[in-house]
Amino acid sequence: MSIRERLSGNEAAAIAMKQINPDVVAAFPITPSTEIPQYFSTFVNNGEVNTEFVAVESEHSAMAATIGAEAAGSRAMTATSANGLSLMWEMIYIASSLRLPIVMSLVNRAVSGPLNIHNDHSDAMGVRDAGWIMLFSENNQEAYDNLVMAHRIAEHKDVKLPLMVCQDGFITSHSIENIELIEDDKVKTFVGEYNPEQYLLNKENPIAVGPLDLQGYLFEHKTQQAEAMKNAKKVILEVAEEFEKMTGRKYSFFEEYKMEDAEIAIVCMNSTAGTTKYVVDSLREKGVKAGLLKLRVFRPFPAEEIAKALENVKAVAVLDKSDSLNAAGGALFEDITSAMYVNKKRVPMVNYVYGIGGRDTKSDDIESVYNDLAEIAKTGEIDNPYRYLGLRK
Amino acid sequence: MAYNLKQVVAEKPSRFTAGHRMCAGCGAPVVGRMVLRALKPEDHAVISCATGCMEVSTFIYPYTAWTDSFLHTAFECSAANASGVEAAYKALKRKGKIPEDQETKFIAFGGDGGTYDIGLQSLSGAMERGHDMVYVCYDNGAYMNTGIQRSSATPKFADTTTSPAGKVVPGKMQSRKDLANIMANHHIPYVAQTAAVNNFKDLYEKSEKAIYTKGAAFLNVLAPCPRGWGYNTEDLMQINKLAVETCYWPLFEVVDGKYVVNYKPKNKLPIEEFLRPQKRFKHMFKPGNEWMIEEFQKEVDRRWEELLNLEEITNRE
Numbered sequence: 092m093s094i095r096e097r098l099s100g101n102e103a104a105a106i107a108m109k110q111i112n113p114d115v116v117a118a119f120p121i122t123p124s125t126e127i128p129q130y131f132s133t134f135v136n137n138g139e140v141n142t143e144f145v146a147v148e149s150e151h152s153a154m155a156a157t158i159g160a161e162a163a164g165s166r167a168m169t170a171t172s173a174n175g176l177s178l179m180w181e182m183i184y185i186a187s188s189l190r191l192p193i194v195m196s197l198v199n200r201a202v203s204g205p206l207n208i209h210n211d212h213s214d215a216m217g218v219r220d221a222g223w224i225m226l227f228s229e230n231n232q233e234a235y236d237n238l239v240m241a242h243r244i245a246e247h248k249d250v251k252l253p254l255m256v257c258q259d260g261f262i263t264s265h266s267i268e269n270i271e272l273i274e275d276d277k278v279k280t281f282v283g284e285y286n287p288e289q290y291l292l293n294k295e296n297p298i299a300v301g302p303l304d305l306q307g308y309l310f311e312h313k314t315q316q317a318e319a320m321k322n323a324k325k326v327i328l329e330v331a332e333e334f335e336k337m338t339g340r341k342y343s344f345f346e347e348y349k350m351e352d353a354e355i356a357i358v359c360m361n362s363t364a365g366t367t368k369y370v371v372d373s374l375r376e377k378g379v380k381a382g383l384l385k386l387r388v389f390r391p392f393p394a395e396e397i398a399k400a401l402e403n404v405k406a407v408a409v410l411d412k413s414d415s416l417n418a419a420g421g422a423l424f425e426d427i428t429s430a431m432y433v434n435k436k437r438v439p440m441v442n443y444v445y446g447i448g449g450r451d452t453k454s455d456d457i458e459s460v461y462n463d464l465a466e467i468a469k470t471g472e473i474d475n476p477y478r479y480l481g482l483r484k
Numbered sequence: 485m486a487y488n489l490k491q492v493v494a495e496k497p498s499r500f501t502a503g504h505r506m507c508a509g510c511g512a513p514v515v516g517r518m519v520l521r522a523l524k525p526e527d528h529a530v531i532s533c534a535t536g537c538m539e540v541s542t543f544i545y546p547y548t549a550w551t552d553s554f555l556h557t558a559f560e561c562s563a564a565n566a567s568g569v570e571a572a573y574k575a576l577k578r579k580g581k582i583p584e585d586q587e588t589k590f591i592a593f594g595g596d597g598g599t600y601d602i603g604l605q606s607l608s609g610a611m612e613r614g615h616d617m618v619y620v621c622y623d624n625g626a627y628m629n630t631g632i633q634r635s636s637a638t639p640k641f642a643d644t645t646t647s648p649a650g651k652v653v654p655g656k657m658q659s660r661k662d663l664a665n666i667m668a669n670h671h672i673p674y675v676a677q678t679a680a681v682n683n684f685k686d687l688y689e690k691s692e693k694a695i696y697t698k699g700a701a702f703l704n705v706l707a708p709c710p711r712g713w714g715y716n717t718e719d720l721m722q723i724n725k726l727a728v729e730t731c732y733w734p735l736f737e738v739v740d741g742k743y744v745v746n747y748k749p750k751n752k753l754p755i756e757e758f759l760r761p762q763k764r765f766k767h768m769f770k771p772g773n774e775w776m777i778e779e780f781q782k783e784v785d786r787r788w789e790e791l792l793n794l795e796e797i798t799n800r801e
Contacts, residue, residue: 114575117568141578143571147564148609155561155606159532159568162555165576167568185557291553292573294528294586301556302545 093338094272100263103231103270104170104196104256105130107238109140110278113194114165114285117145117156119175122208123260124198127170150175154182154193161191162300164290166242168193172260173200173214180218186253187222187316189300192245193253195223196238199361199412200260201448209449210260212360212412215389216422222316224254224323225390227360229346232270233387234258236340239273242282243330249322257389259362261449273338281337320391327388344393346385347400349375353382355464356401358427359410360386363445363452370457381461392426398434401427405468407440408460410480414444420477439467445480456481489683496521499529504549505541509717511680511707511724512538512622516593518684519620519703520552522691528552528588530569534562534598537629537709538622560602563610563619566592570615589695590617595707596637597627600663611670611700618694621663622707632712636661639732640783641776642764644712649767654776659783665794667702668738674699676737679706679724686735686746693737706733714763726758731788736795743795752788755781 098106105127108116116135118128128144135144143160147153153169160167171179176197186193201207202214215225224244228234237256245254258264273281289298304312324344331342346364349371350356357367364385374381384400401407409428411421419425424442431438443460446452460480467473499520506513516538523529529552533539539556542549555565570590576582592610594603599621607619626644627633634647640659643649647656664677674697676690687705694701708715708723715723727733730753735746756777759765768776 114579115568115571117571141575143575145567145571145613147567148605148612152561152564152567152606152609155557155564156568156571158557159555159565159570160572160575161568163530163569163572163576164581165572167572181558182561189557291530291555291569292576292582292588293553294583294588297528297551297553299543299548299550299554302543302548303540304545308545 094274096270096272097267098231098270099126099265099267100231100234100258101126101198101265102130103235104238104258105134106272107235108168109134110273110275111168111238111242111282112140112279113142113168115143115145115157115160115167116169117147117153117160117167118169118171119147119150119153121150121172121175123200123264124170124172124175124196126264127196127198150178151182154179154186157193158182158186158189158191161193162189162291164287164292166285168195170196170198172198173202176214176218177202183218183221183223185301188312190251190316190319191253192242192251194238194241194245195253195255197255197257198260198264199257207448210262211447211449215255215257216413216415219390219422222252222320223390224252224320226254226256227387227389228256228258228263229362229364229385230263231266231268234263235270235272236334236338236342239278239281240330240334240342242285244323244326246285247326250319250326252316252319252323257361262362271338277337281334323391324393342387344386344388344396345400346387348383348385350382350384350400352380354380354405355461355468356382356384356404357408357410357457357460358384358386358423360389360423361412363410363412366452366454367457370454370461374458374461379461379465386423392430394426394430395434397427398430398436401431401438402436404438406464407438408464409440409442410460411442411444412446414447439471439473441467441473441476441478443478443480450481452481487685487689492521492688496525499523499551501549501551503547505544506537507710507717509710509715509720510537511624511709511720512595514680514720515620515622515687515705515707518680518687519591519691522688522695523589526587528586530555530566530588530590532556532562532565532569532592534594534603535559536595536598538593538595540629559598561606562592562594562598562603563607566590566617566619567610567613567615570617590615591695592617592619594619594621595628596621596623596625596635600637600661601635608670611667611672611702614672614700616699618701618703620703620705622705624707624709624712625660626709626712628709628712637663640780641768643767644764654767654773662787664702664704664736671741672700672702673697673740674701674737677704677733678735679728679733680721681724681728690737712764714766715761719761723761726753726761729753730755730758730784732758732784734788734791736791742798743791745791745795755784
């Protein structure tokens with residue numbers, strides 16, 4: 092029997108980590124992910140896990156120590172937000188290039204500057220080309236479930252890539268909601284033992300990790316990373332299927348909410364999907380054929396599958412909780428429009444940058460997007476595809 | 485048993501092999517090889533290394549000069565990398581995933597750029613957390629890998645590519661940071677400053693102590709650079725000797741807070757002896773620049789006196 096609980100998103104992430112019982116956790120506090128290492132160090136000091144907790148002096152060292160621990164042959168985890176991830180940036184790329192299946196909890200927050208501690212996705216978008224698998228979570232349940240599935244995906248022999256589980260800072264990390272936890276022993280069995288083929292602490296077969304890799308080899312090595320990311324797509328679905336058998340909860344690359352007959356659709360990630368579902372329901376009552384595509388797997392990017400899911404709608408709005416400041420549109424919008432074009436789907440698309448620095452996004456805001464979409468669907472006209480939602484006039 | 489170089493070399497084959505691409509006359513590989521010789525032959529080691537000359541010349545894909553396990557990631561985090569490996573070792577030992585009789589030692593290397601400057605925070609953190617590891621700084625007194633730029637380990641007046649001896653400013657205008665003392669003030673069990681002199685006796689013995697002292701240990705080792713310092717490659721060992729005999733580079737250790745000055749020259753040589761063979765100090769010997777040598781000598785004397793005082797104070801009953 093699963094366990095019904097009431098937990099915040101940070102608690103849910105920490106509980107998942109407790110059940111996973113990794114060998115090493117190295118982390119540094121930063122709002123709003125601070126609670127994760129706080130809860131976790133309590134588990135360590137109360138003997139509820141047998142993890143080595145390394146209270147590092149910075150996020151750069153958090154990732155450097157996690158890399159060291161994972162390369163040594165252990166299962167290593169960390170958690171961070173915003174500027175913490177920015178400080179890790181150099182090591183983020185190195186972690187994936189060394190093919191180390193580190194798992195990180197990223198509690199999304201606006202990257203400075205100016206300083207802001209609230210939620211947007213600018214931290215995650217800053218590492219979108221770093222070679223990490225990136226899973227997004229609508230609520231505490233999904234943050235928990237994604238973490239339980241994380242090691243199975245990251246450590247798979249065809250993948251061997253680091254993975255981050257994103258959730259929205261404060262909105263889900265600090266909101267207490269109902270959650271269904273899986274029993275400890277079931278999580279343990281599901282996650283399994285980590286037995287890497289090659290690792291630093293293997294005295295019988297010493298290895299050297301992290302060479303100077305010049306013109307003769309780097310290109311091929313980078314291509315191997317790219318292949319691994321492609322392989323991750325299959326593995327993500329296999330792990331989700333097994334997870335569903337255990338819990339009854341279904342996961343895929345994305346969730347299609349009332350998309351079967353939808354004429355207008357929003358694409359978004361994380362907690363905004365919850366608000367959007369509420370608006371879709373109320374519009375459906377009024378006879379508006381609204382739908383939602385909630386993206387869970389942002390890296391690898393399921394381009395073909397998204398294009399297929401959106402091919403029959405008359406207008407799509409992509410919501411970006413981060414501005415790319417490029418005079419063209421947000422990162423998610425660009426990925427999705429590119430996916431549509433390459434897969435020869437011609438659907439009018441519009442981009443809304445929203446929620447920057449924790450600006451509240453209400454159901455009225457989402458409804459206004461659907462109203463705009465209804466107009467676009469009718470006329471096929473888009474005067475400006477790069478728009479803002481909730482910006483004070 | 486008394487130290488004997490021939491015996492050490494015979495009984496302990498090098499764990500840092502030939503074929504690396506360090507320059508002739510460079511102090512760093514000599515230091516690295518000797519530090520590793522201090523390991524017991526049956527013990528395994530995981531070595532981490534900061535980006536720098538030592539890394540880019542010894543581990544160029546698909547070749548490596550290291551026979552032990554080796555990890556390199558970036559410039560500033562050799563110590564943090566090693567602390568992660570050491571934490572994994574503790575966890576895996578506890579869980580029975582590493583054979584009980586396996587003894588693995590953790591040695592982090594970094595040049596003065598990766599240690600005094602960009603890696604200081606990571607080093608300080610790892611030492612304060614007390615990981616069972618040794619951090620070895622091979623100090624060549626500038627960023628040599630990128631082409632001889634000044635570091636906080638560069639001696640005053642040295643001519644480097646970012647502190648050139650110009651018409652107005654005669655080289656680096658600041659004195660060097662005293663890293664060994666900064667590390668001693670972390671109150672870790674073992675800190676030492678050493679150099680490859682006297683058949684490597686001091687270096688070997690301190691490496692052995694550092695590796696086999698439980699907890700965090702730090703070694704600061706002089707590693708002259710023929711390109712950056714401007715001496716003839718065959719003079720490496722002579723330069724080491726002059727650094728020690730002039731008290732520019734005192735040999736000392738701090739064991740559980742107590743300072744021991746390991747070598748006090750009976751006849752302390754004037755600093756010119758150390759400065760003259762090096763092109764980086766050439767401008768100090770031009771007529772009218774005598775004040776630079778005087779000032780340099782004063783600073784060497786002041787620091788030497790300070791060290792002797794620390795020895796006296798920390799050993800008082």
